[in-house]
Amino acid sequence: MKILFWLIIGIVALFGIVIGIGILKYKKEIKGTNPEYIIDLFKEKAKDNNISLSIHHNNEKWVEINEKKLLPLASTVKIIVAIEYAQQVAEGRVDPKKEVSLQELDAYYVPKTDGGAHKAWLSKWRSEKDIDHVPLSEVAKGMIDFSSNANTDYLMQILGLENINRVAESLGITNHEPLYPIVSALFIPSRLMTEKKLSKIETLQELKQMDLNDYRNWAIAIHKHNLSQPLTSQEKQQLIKVMNMDFQKIWSDRLTRSTTEAYASIMRKLNSKEFFHKNVHEHLDPIMEQLMRNPINREWLQHAGQKGGSTAFVFTMAMYATDKDGNQTELAFFANDLTLIEQTKLSCVMNEFQLKFLKDSEFRKLIKSELAHL
Incomplete structure (x- = not known):
């Protein structure tokens, strides 16, 4: 009986150690992720057609990968609802x-x-x-x-x-x-x-x-x-x-579903402040541009807005920004059939990826050189 008891204790302890090692490895892998991870992810998965990217910078199509591929939007689709809300408010409806x-x-x-x-x-x-x-x-x-x-x-x-x-x-x-x-x-x-x-x-x-x-x-x-x-x-x-x-x-x-090509186009319309009537922006910008409540963002950005989305399998992001030097960027990223690790890594690095693209000209060049041929 004592042998059985200690055998059970040993198995439980071993199981706990294995789980602990797994968690440590998982945390270490996630912690070591940097913005270049997105480059690696596209090199690995672009041919699967379950990942797409459209980046426009100062009216130039910087990167387009699977831009016409229909993929689930998850909560990024809420941008459409926000636009209709602002239009109906502007019209007094x-x-x-x-x-x-x-x-x-x-x-x-x-x-x-x-x-x-x-x-x-x-x-x-x-x-x-x-x-x-x-x-x-x-x-x-x-x-x-x-x-x-x-x-x-x-x-x-x-x-x-x-x-x-x-x-x-x-x-x-x-x-x-x-x-x-x-x-x-x-x-x-x-x-x-x-x-x-x-x-x-x-x-x-x-x-x-x-x-x-x-x-x-x-x-x-x-x-x-x-x-x-x-x-x-x-x-x-x-x-x-x-x-x-x-x-x-x-x-x-x-x-x-929609495409990154379509959402980069929508982001361009929001970023330009010329497509929608001023009355629409009066109600749309406070919804879409809640990033601008942060005083740090106001130091270097004229305006910026974004909406992301995710499920257990999907990660999406659409954003636009104009900095105080007048540089304009629009980005749409959609991915489906992601693993838990991929999903978690994207959640960790997407914000840093966006910031680095907006602020670092060398990083922008790297993105173009590494992804333009995919």
Whole structure:
């Protein structure tokens, strides 16, 4: 009995050591990552067509890799919603001061599905004072700054999906799939299981075979249903049990897709301050350019804005900047089918990569020389 006891202790200790070594190696690999990692990643994966990049600098197409490849946008798509919001406010169709109930937003929120984004946004308000309403303009800011999916789906309802889906065309972009409710799409598997009495395996097969238009229509139908019959806490908790990695992969792959070519073009329109009317920028810039609240950024930038996105498999970023010397940069980066290590490394280095490109002429030359031929 004593031998068995010590054998178990030994196995547990060994298991702990192996895990500990693995964690240390993981941390060491992540810690050693630098901006040049993105160059290496493109050299390794560019031929897979699951990674794309468009960088424009002072009206020159600096780098274009797989720029016409449709890839999932994740939360970067929220830029389109922000543009439609600003246009409707500028036209007087929507009141930015309209008070929105936090309880109303809660109907669109499902815990543990957005990386804590909506909860973090709520904490910002509740840490200042005990409030239960916020202006619509702050809902829009929370969609971009905190990447709240709940705020996004609420704005889709207020602004109208048809209006939002006309934005890309108005910008001269044809390679952009329609938007649909992000949160509601998460419930498609559980709704199929309930209505068609399917097992998880059968539901997975049904989803894989489902036409993309049908998938979007399911998401929209669920969105409308949840408005009239709000989800209970129990129904939201049940979603977490259903959404395994297979279902998450389908949800991720079927998110609205576009190209880095298209988003570099959108960034150019935002950066120039000439495409949209001044009244639109009056409401759009405070949402898109929250970077400029930082006094350090104001020291060297005239203006800058960005929006990123991620899932367990996707990492995206779209940004624009004009520095105080008048240099203008637009960047769009999309990647799909990433490993956990790749995802984590990109999260760690993307900001540094952008800053180095904006500030370091030698780094810009390196990017062009290393990536131009891919």
